[in-house]
Structure formats: structure tokens, C-alpha cells
Amino acid sequence: MTPLRGQVYRCDLGYGAKPWLIxxxxxxxxxxxDVLAIRLTTTPRTLPTWVPMAPNDPLTGYxxxxxxxxxxxxxxxxxxxGVTPATIEKINVALATALGLPPPRT
Known part of the structure; x- marks a missing residue:
């Protein structure tokens, strides 16, 4: 199995099954x-590193x-x-912010 970037899986990493985005x-x-993934959550936060899910994404939340x-x-x-291409673009910016990298070129 090869998971792809932008796909969402439910994973239990020791504290209950949660959704993770590759x-x-x-x-x-x-x-x-292994893969690198970020957590999806329903907890709202207004931070530049938190991206709201779009209506066509598989889950609601952030x-x-x-x-x-x-x-x-x-x-x-x-x-x-899988999340939409528009959501992935926003996540690219959020990841760059979180890691202190230059913003991605569009």
C-alpha cells in the first residue's frame, strides 16, 4: 500500500483513533x-498554521x-x-509557516 499526499486516514497512536492527513x-x-502526517481536528483555532477544511474535503474541521x-x-x-487541491495549497503555506520556511511558490 502506498498512501498518497493529501489522503486522510484514521490512526490510533495511543490516544484513540484520530484522522491524520498525509x-x-x-x-x-x-x-x-512510514509517512509524515498532520492531525485533523474539530477544535477551531485562528492561527496561520491551522487550515479549515473545505466543503468538498472528506471531513469538517481543521x-x-x-x-x-x-x-x-x-x-x-x-x-x-482525499482533500481538495485548494486545501493542499493552504496546507503548504501553513506547513511553511510552522517550519519557518519561505512560502511556497504558486
Whole structure:
């Protein structure tokens, strides 16, 4: 199984099953035993590193780019869907902000 960037999976990392959005690039995802993911939550926060989900995304709530985890592919649970390209663009900006990187070029 090769999870793809932008896909959402439910994972239990020891504190209950939660939704996680894959943010690592697809080449990395193909060649490693794990992925990088950020938490999705229903808790609203107005921070530049929190991205609201769009109506066409698989879940409502927010992507928290401050909460990046390495998750083993064997820990990925149910596939919940993929986020829209517009949401991924906003998440790219949020990740750059969280990591102190220059904003992505559009």
C-alpha cells in the first residue's frame, strides 16, 4: 500500500483513533515504511498554521500543521478520502509557516 499526499486516514497512536492527513511527498511515501502526517481536528483555532477544511474535503474541521507526526504505514487505519487541491495549497503555506520556511511558490 502506498498512501498518497493529501489522503486522510484514521490512526490510533495511543490516544484513540484520530484522522491524520498525509503531507509527505509521494516519492518518499513509496520508498519508506512510514509517512509524515498532520492531525485533523474539530477544535477551531485562528492561527496561520491551522487550515479549515473545505466543503468538498472528506471531513469538517481543521488541519493542524503544528502537529506533524511520523506514522508507520502499518499504523494507518481506515482510508477516509482525499482533500481538495485548494486545501493542499493552504496546507503548504501553513506547513511553511510552522517550519519557518519561505512560502511556497504558486
Amino acid at each position: 503531507v509527505s511527498n509521494n516519492a518518499r511515501n513509496r520508498h519508506t515504511a 488541519a493542524n500543521a503544528d502537529n506533524i507526526e511520523t506514522i508507520g504505514k502499518d499504523e494507518l487505519g481506515d482510508y477516509l478520502g
